Amino acid sequence: MNDSAELAREQAAVDSIYQVLDDNRTRYRQQQRAIEAHGATGSPQNRSERDVMSAHLGDQAARLEGVEERLVFGQITPLKGEKLYIGRVGLQDRNHQQVLMDWRAKAATPFYQATARHPLGMASRRHIGLHRRKVISLEDEAFNISHARKEGIELQGEGALLAALQAERSGRMGDIVATIQGEQDRIIRAKTSQILVIQGGPGTGKTAVALHRAAFLLYEQSERLAKSGVLIVGPSPAFLRYIEQVLPALGETGVVSTTISTLLPAVRAQATEHPKIAALKGDLRWVKLIKQAVRSLQRVPDCPQTISVGATKLLLAPQTVREAIKHARLSAKPHNQAREIFVTQVLDALTDQYLDIENRREREQLASAASAAGLEEIETVRDDLSERAFVREEIRANINARRAINLCWMPYSAQNLLRRLYAYPAFLARFAKEFTLAEQEILYRPKTADFTPADVPLLDELAELLGEVPSANSSSSTKAARQVHEKELSRAQAAIEAQGLGDGIVSATMLASRAGESVEQIALSERAYRDRSWTYGHVVVDEAQELSPMDWRCLLRRCPSRSFTVVGDLAQRIWGGKTGWKELLGPAASALEEEAYLTVCYRTPKEIMDLAESVSAAAGRPSPYPVQAVRNDPGCLVTRQVAAIDSPVLENVIKEEIVYLDNQLGKGRGRIALICGKNDFAGLRDICSQLPFRVGIDPISERVCLLDAVTSKGLEFDSVILLEPAHIGKQSVGNLFVAMTRPTRHLVTLHTEPLPAGWN
Structure with missing residues (x-):
């Protein structure tokens, strides 16, 4: 419909909504500047309250500033009640009247799912086409007129949909928020709490549906996901660039996007290899192999080891090492962190041995001196605790002791251990009992070779068992930073609760990251990306039909709740073989809650x-x-x-x-x-x-x-x-x-x- 009078009426309504948008943006920024003008004065609690309000207002303004284009795209008219405008975000005017309904709200569902057969209480639906802020087209559907599409396909907003499909490709994926179809919307709003698989052929919009589902969950579960974030895993850097504007255009920015090859901080796995080698690295047999390789770094010597500390000869007995290893393993800490427990117990045993030798030597010397002086004994005054601490540090610093302890429990990085497995066939063979000789041989490569994407889940598995390699100051600095952050977090939470902002888009975690000069001020998404051990509230995996079982272990580790949206097409799988999603999900299969199917191809002729x-x-x-x-x-x-x-x-x-x-x-x-x-x-x-x-x-x-x-x-x-x-x-x-x-x-x-x- 392009009736000039109707276009003018809708233009007036759209102008009014945009005016509310402008007013809200201006008001939020003005209020934020007024709060910040007070400066960092007053008690810590007062400062936190100011910070939380400033952050809340700033984030609200930024969110509204990102939704300029096609702000309003639809309208529904119920059989009873007033018409409702649908758009990218929800807007209320100064009188708290709803002028625009967020597309993710429950009240907006009929805009996407109502049909002539099932009108959901609606009299009509209107698609509004905008160019910048100007209304350029209207398309109406009346639900009281029965109609049927050829082959049973019902398209909501057919004119708007076909216009979007026939527009030229821009090099970036656009959102489909204005033209979401009924089967797509039902998947976007699905109530699954664990793994939802979206199977869709080319052109069905499966990637767009997954991204809009992520936006929907960020809206519906904002408090939970604001603390943990959403991870998007795509097949290539080009693909991630292609989709990167979709979620910001829907008002959502707290998302980490990555490929498997860039999933680990400081690891860039860009090398290529034969598909057979990549498939072998994805095999779950690696779990046992890697566990045994890490265990091999904890070894008991065959015989007592002599350690010279000054003039004193100490013996590191196999039994001492065995007990220390057992004690350290009981902590269930990663190898490099449990090593400190091992080292402590070994140092305690060596210190006891040293003090026994020195005490015996001292008693012998005093007895000899007393005998020469004609005395029965000579009394001494000792500070046992002070002496013990001194001796312990002397042994810790001794190069012979360090070498002996390292040989029993060697600290190791994931990258160095994997390189060693690849470069030394005899070392690999010790743990690869379940691999054939031919399989072991094709894994060989020099230690200088670059990593490939298939190495990433193996590195992650190793990192999980090894932990971080300790540095000289890492323990104390990390502990101090954690204490500061926990203090700021507690203060921020109190400020949020005091101001009734618990349901807003600012969380205590976000605020704590901004508060105080000692806490690094970075966004949640950036902190999550830097932290290998970060756990996300939801994960979207695209082109998932290509993932290996080891890939899935790697991803499951990042989302203990198993809240996944998994997207793919079995027909597009590089290799044949497994034909069902239950098989392809491997270790994630037990968390599969629902398989949804997109059956209509919109893009491809x-x-x-x-x-x-x-x-x-x-x-x-x-x-x-x-x-x-x-x-x-x-x-x-x-x-x-x-x-x-x-x-x-x-x-x-x-x-x-x-x-x-x-x-x-x-x-x-x-x-x-x-x-x-x-x-x-x-x-x-x-x-x-x-x-x-x-x-x-x-x-x-x-x-x-x-x-x-x-x-x-x-x-x-x-x-x-x-x-x-x-x-x-x-x-x-x-x-x-x-x-x-x-x-x-x-x-x-x-x-x-x-x-x-x-x-x-």
């Missing part, structure tokens, strides 16, 4: 989807959950056999696609990807460098880019030029399925070799 599924089926990998595409485009497929894929061929094809997109979307708009097999990438990059226009390798910022099929996972483009599909299919049928389903408009295929079976 039906012709492309049919072709991709035909090729996969012919290769013996039929899609276990085929989807129904809602768009037809008979001209979307172009297939050409060429003598060679060289500069002239690529130049002509790319120019044709640029002209096509310029005509369809406007000059310079739309994005093109050249997708090839991994082994073809280097050669094609050289060819592209000879073209008279730029072909980059960054799929986010370049209008025309070259990338391999694996890197294209999760991304989308207006046009895809698929190069030698047979090469991709030989490496992985799943990768070919991924590459074929990236475009929203055109799939142009160039090949010199025969096309894969099933290509009609």
